[in-house]
Amino acid sequence: MRCSRPGRCARFPNLTNALAELRRVLKPGGRFHFVGHAPDPPVARWQRRLEPLNKRLAGGCHLTRKIPETIEEAGFAIEQLDTYYFKDEPKLFASTFEGRALRR
DSSP states (O other), X not given: OBXXXXXXXXXXXXXXXXXXXXXXXXXXXXXXXXEEEOOOGGGHHHHHHHHHHHHHHTTTOOSSOOHHXXXXXXXXXXXXXXXXXXXXXXXXXXXXXXXXXXXX
């Protein structure tokens, strides 16, 4: 599985169920790549306020979903996790992470 566009993992209505299914179909040692919005402490308050509107306008995308933590709780080990800001984007939406996880 490759969540290859920013926010793609943030759009699953039930991320826990999606990760359980992913874990079921990946063999032990299988990997998947993910990309998503990262909750950003300096603007987290505004991200929380705007999230309901953002979910309606951006196909269900959550700005504050803690995806790396949820991935680990689902039985994966995070092998790589990079965070950065998209250039020329408002800080509320530009804080992004991408990584790779391994099925334990």
